[in-house]
Amino acid sequence: MSRYMDRFSIENKVCVVTGGGGLIGMKHTEAIMEGGGIAILLDVVPTGMERVKDEIRKEYGEDKIVESYVVDITDRNALEKIRDELLEKYGHIDVLINNAANNPKVESKSDNLKAMRFHDFPVELWNQDIAVGLTGAMLCAQVFGKVMEDQKSGVILNISSDYGLIAPDQRIYRKEGLPEEQQIIKPVSYSVVKHGIIGLTKYLAVYWADKGIRVNTLCPASLSNGQDEEFVSKISKLIPMGRMSKPDEYVCTVLYMISDATTYMTGSTVILDGGRTSW
Numbered sequence: 684m685s686r687y688m689d690r691f692s693i694e695n696k697v698c699v700v701t702g703g704g705g706l707i708g709m710k711h712t713e714a715i716m717e718g719g720g721i722a723i724l725l726d727v728v729p730t731g732m733e734r735v736k737d738e739i740r741k742e743y744g745e746d747k748i749v750e751s752y753v754v755d756i757t758d759r760n761a762l763e764k765i766r767d768e769l770l771e772k773y774g775h776i777d778v779l780i781n782n783a784a785n786n787p788k789v790e791s792k793s794d795n796l797k798a799m800r801f802h803d804f805p806v807e808l809w810n811q812d813i814a815v816g817l818t819g820a821m822l823c824a825q826v827f828g829k830v831m832e833d834q835k836s837g838v839i840l841n842i843s844s845d846y847g848l849i850a851p852d853q854r855i856y857r858k859e860g861l862p863e864e865q866q867i868i869k870p871v872s873y874s875v876v877k878h879g880i881i882g883l884t885k886y887l888a889v890y891w892a893d894k895g896i897r898v899n900t901l902c903p904a905s906l907s908n909g910q911d912e913e914f915v916s917k918i919s920k921l922i923p924m925g926r927m928s929k930p931d932e933y934v935c936t937v938l939y940m941i942s943d944a945t946t947y948m949t950g951s952t953v954i955l956d957g958g959r960t961s962w
């Protein structure tokens with residue numbers, strides 16, 4: 684007999700995940716499945732969401748509900764259409780995970796992680812990164828949060844990063860022997876988006892504190908995803924636990940934060956970084 688474990692249940696709760704087709708989107712979806720919820724994935728690219736749906740069917744069975752919508756989260760009208768469809772179908776929307784962001788990755792040599800010293804960083808990329816990571820999150824909170832306000836219940840989980848708390852150590856991205864102008868750096872927009880999302884959390888947590896909506900931030904960090912040995916070795920030295928994280932290590936914390944296991948948590952920042960921001 685357990686007095687508390689059923690608080691982790693999100694049975695039949697409708698959970699919207701932005702950037703649902705990405706690396707961590709898969710893990711958010713697993714958290715939703717573990718809790719018995721319904722996952723609604725939003726992503727501008729369809730392929731990742733199809734992969735997530737296939738994996739979930741294999742892992743959890745055909746009867747589990749994972750729906751996907753191809754949408755740009757900076758388009759408020761498109762978000763409203765999805766909200767209306769979901770309300771028509773399910774009658775409620777309970778959880779929003781604001782996860783989408785342009786996340787420049789060393790292993791995928793993303794466009795906005797090219798040789799880009801701060802003074803050369805193009806304003807076009809800055810605008811795109813802010814649009815997805817901050818404006819998109821704000822619009823989703825407006826559109827889906829309104830439903831939660833009417834229901835007088837809901838949970839919003841904003842995904843930040845250790846780079847929402849500390850500056851990137853650009854030395855870990857450097858490649859020996861490359862001339863200065865070809866060295867890659869983590870762009871300024873990433874820091875600003877990840878710090879900004881913590882501000883959005885605190886603002887909304889207080890704004891909705893008496894409306895039954897909880898808003899919190901999760902800071903994942905240093906996900907292992909096929910990076911080269913040199914990078915892994917450099918970043919591991921910056922982490923007290925001495926290693927990168929595995930994507931699986933986020934699943935239980937996400938379920939904890941979106942379920943009734945955390946009914947008194949709002950405005951908080953939960954950091955999973957192997958201790959990196961502690962020294």
Ligand SMILES: NC(=O)c1ccc[n+]([C@@H]2O[C@H](COP(=O)([O-])OP(=O)(O)OC[C@H]3O[C@@H](n4cnc5c(N)ncnc54)[C@H](O)[C@@H]3O)[C@@H](O)[C@H]2O)c1
Nearest residue numbers: 702704705706707726727755756782783784786844903906
């Ligand atoms: N991977 C890491 O090491 C790491 C570390 C810390 C924090 N994070 C954060 O976790 C979150 C997810 O990261 P990830 O590694 O899964 O990234 P990812 O790039 O794999 O996934 C992001 C997803 O967002 C989607 N997206 C981009 N623009 C969009 C738009 N306008 N509308 C809808 N969807 C859009 C992309 O298509 C992609 O599928 C991000 O907020 C990231 O900053 C990641």
